[in-house]
Amino acid sequence: MHCIAKTFGVGAPVATTVLLVGMQVHAEPNRTTMPDIGKLVHYTTVERGEVTEHIMTTREAIEAVRRGEPIPAGTHVVLVDYRDEKVFRYFVMEKGKDWGLDYDEARRTGDWQFQWYKPDGSINMEENTARCQRCHTSRSDREFLYTFNDMRSFELD
Ligand code: HEC
Numbered sequence: 001m002h003c004i005a006k007t008f009g010v011g012a013p014v015a016t017t018v019l020l021v022g023m024q025v026h027a028e029p030n031r032t033t034m035p036d037i038g039k040l041v042h043y044t045t046v047e048r049g050e051v052t053e054h055i056m057t058t059r060e061a062i063e064a065v066r067r068g069e070p071i072p073a074g075t076h077v078v079l080v081d082y083r084d085e086k087v088f089r090y091f092v093m094e095k096g097k098d099w100g101l102d103y104d105e106a107r108r109t110g111d112w113q114f115q116w117y118k119p120d121g122s123i124n125m126e127e128n129t130a131r132c133q134r135c136h137t138s139r140s141d142r143e144f145l146y147t148f149n150d151m152r153s154f155e156l157d
Contacts (some may be wrong), residue, residue: 029123030102032115035076044150050089054080055147065152070113071143073097073111089124090117091132093144109133109144 005030040056047053061075070097079091092115100108114132116124142148 015075021080028129030113030115031096031099031128032092032113033076034090034115034117034121035094037078037080037090040076040078041154041156043154044147046147049085052082054082055150056080057151059156061157062151062154064155065143065148067125071095077145087119089119091115092117093136094130103133107133109137110140112144124132 037056039058040092041059041062042054042056044055044056045052046133053092055077057058057077060130061071061077081088081091093112094115095110097111099111099113102113103109114129114134114136116129117129118124136144136146139145139148142156147152
């Protein structure tokens with residue numbers, strides 16, 4: 001499965017209480033939007049046990065990465081998480097001009113923002129998207145993407 005639960009799912013209640021002081025607990029609607037999935041190019045699939053992740057983005061983003069250029073503002077990258085052949089959730093990253101300025105430097109992931117959508121398109125308000133950013137920040141040299149290399153080697157028609 002996507003590794004959030006593994007990494008953050010287990011926490012002693014005491015530790016959790018301490019952690020939540022001074023931290024944003026619930027998700028905020030941010031600038032990220034749900035794209036029209038049908039218009040995106042499915043460039044790689046990651047299998048994790050019972051979970052199948054279809055990862056997709058725009059043609060323009062793939063072309064930019066293949067040319068060694070920055071991914072343009074306005075790009076969505078979506079991870080569609082399927083379980084039992086049904087959509088379980090959508091993980092969405094979207095890049096916008098200067099969107100990084102919404103966050104302080106410690107949290108910022110370039111100009112990318114993150115969101116977790118339920119299958120009905122509503123936001124999962126239980127998630128704090130700072131967690132997404134904390135993990136993806138380790139890929140700062142690759143557009144904050146784990147599947148950057150798959151995107152770069154994807155052959156467009
Ligand atoms: C514990 C680390 C971790 C956290 C937390 C995390 N991700 Fe990821 N994310 C990954 C990994 C690793 C992949 C590559 C696919 C895989 O291995 O399942 C990935 C892939 C993605 C992708 C596909 C593009 C890419 O980077 O390859 C999107 C979109 C994404 N995550 C969004 C999110 C969102 C939204 C959240 C928060 C709700 C989130 N992620 C939280 C580790 C994380």
